[in-house]
Amino acid sequence: MSSHDKLFLAGILTAGLLAAPALAFDFGRPATPQDIKLWDIDVGPDGKGLPDGSGTAAQGKQIFADNCAACHGDNGQGGIKDRLAGGQGTLASNMPVKTVGSFWPYATTLFDYIHRAMPYPTPGSLSTDETYAVTAYILSLNGIVPADGKVDKESLPKIRMPNRDGFIPEPEFDPARLFRKK
Structure with missing residues (x-):
């Protein structure tokens, strides 16, 4: 089955589920706005969703340790897990090192x-700060912010990562192509 066929099938199934009448399972409760707010913590590349707070690389060194x-x-x-620092200049080599x-x-x-x-095994246990x-601290390990650098919701989106322009969207995922009217 091609990727296009899988996407089409997923769309059909989703449409069918959305059109189906609500089923009552007699347990649980509808999520309240407060419940949703607890889980609505994603952050976009532009910084939308970043919370108030700040932290320095010097503070982060001990928290990281x-x-x-x-x-x-x-x-x-x-x-034993992914390397987070180094690897600059290796992506085009025979031995690329993918790090932050x-x-x-x-x-x-x-x-x-x-x-x-x-952190594993207690995700979400770190405070915002x-x-x-x-x-x-991880950005400082990579030479992206100074060792005494500070980040917050204003400064973080302004940081230009070394591989910012290294991603080229696949044509089949171009939003203009996917959603154009026929």
């Missing part, structure tokens, strides 16, 4: 990922 180094290694390298500093296109994505999914601090 306490919460992240066991998996990612000291200084974001050498751990070499591969990720947006600094806001780093904040978003840490905030929602880290701790998340900003760890973000600043």
Whole structure:
């Protein structure tokens, strides 16, 4: 089955589910606006959704040591999980090293990922300020912000990552093509 066929089938199934009458399962309750707000924490590349708060790379160094180094290694390298630092200039080589500093296109994505999914095994346990601090520290390990750098919801979207222009959308996912009227 081609990707186009899978997308078409997914659309048919979704449309069918949306058109189906509501089923009562006699458990649970509708989500309240407060419930939704707790889960509405995603951050866009433009910084939309970033919360108030701030953190410095110096603060992040200790938070990283306490919460992240066991998996990612000291200084974001050498751990049992993904390498976070280094790799600049390797993407076009025979041995590319994909890290935050070499591969990720947006600094806001780093904040978003840490905030929602880290640290393992207690995702979401860092405060907003701790998340900003760890973000600043990882960016400083990659030479993107200074060792005494500070990030917040105003400064983070302005950071230009080294691989910002390294992503080229596949033509089949071009929104102008996908949603044009026939």
